[in-house]
Amino acid sequence: MSSVVFMGVAGCGKSSAGQAVAQRMGWPLIEGDDYHLEASKAKMRQGIALTDSDRAEWLAILGGLLADQQRRGQSAALTCSALKRSYRDLLRSRNAGLRFVYLEIDKPHALQRVAARAGEHLFPPSLVDSQFATLEAPHGEPGVLCIDALLPRDELADRVAEWLRSNP
Numbered sequence: 001m002s003s004v005v006f007m008g009v010a011g012c013g014k015s016s017a018g019q020a021v022a023q024r025m026g027w028p029l030i031e032g033d034d035y036h037l038e039a040s041k042a043k044m045r046q047g048i049a050l051t052d053s054d055r056a057e058w059l060a061i062l063g064g065l066l067a068d069q070q071r072r073g074q075s076a077a078l079t080c081s082a083l084k085r086s087y088r089d090l091l092r093s094r095n096a097g098l099r100f101v102y103l104e105i106d107k108p109h110a111l112q113r114v115a116a117r118a119g120e121h122l123f124p125p126s127l128v129d130s131q132f133a134t135l136e137a138p139h140g141e142p143g144v145l146c147i148d149a150l151l152p153r154d155e156l157a158d159r160v161a162e163w164l165r166s167n168p
Helices: 014-025 038-045 052-071 085-093 107-116 125-134 153-166
Strands: 004-007 029-031 077-079 099-104 144-148
Touching (some): 004 014, 004 085, 014 099, 014 153, 029 052, 052 085, 107 125, 144 153
Parallel strands (some): 004 077, 029 077, 099 144
């Protein structure tokens, strides 16, 4: 069994899409933000962008959680920005057949969404630019579905679930 990572910049809808697809597939959802180190959470709350070294242990933890699912013969959906190819490759290195759903969104819509949840989420609108600056879009990478993050949630979830079922 293989798992899937819902990836993209802040505000693209990783949690919403991941939850909807996990329900359709009968898989657990691993909310990546829940596993950030406290120091990283503090940096984000202060409007300081995370570095590769800030993300390294977090990515290792997430890769381990997916690997645990795989060892049990189970799939899971994970939400993780996975902005750089090296981050995705690290997750792939621990999880054979890992797939990614890249939720594509433009900067104005991402900023609007992040601003709308200000105070409810640890990620402030001031960091949206840094997400786009860091992003290495996964176009052309194997096992990646690129999809419009602005699709209605049910339509997006249906398309992703169909892709997962037809590409086991």
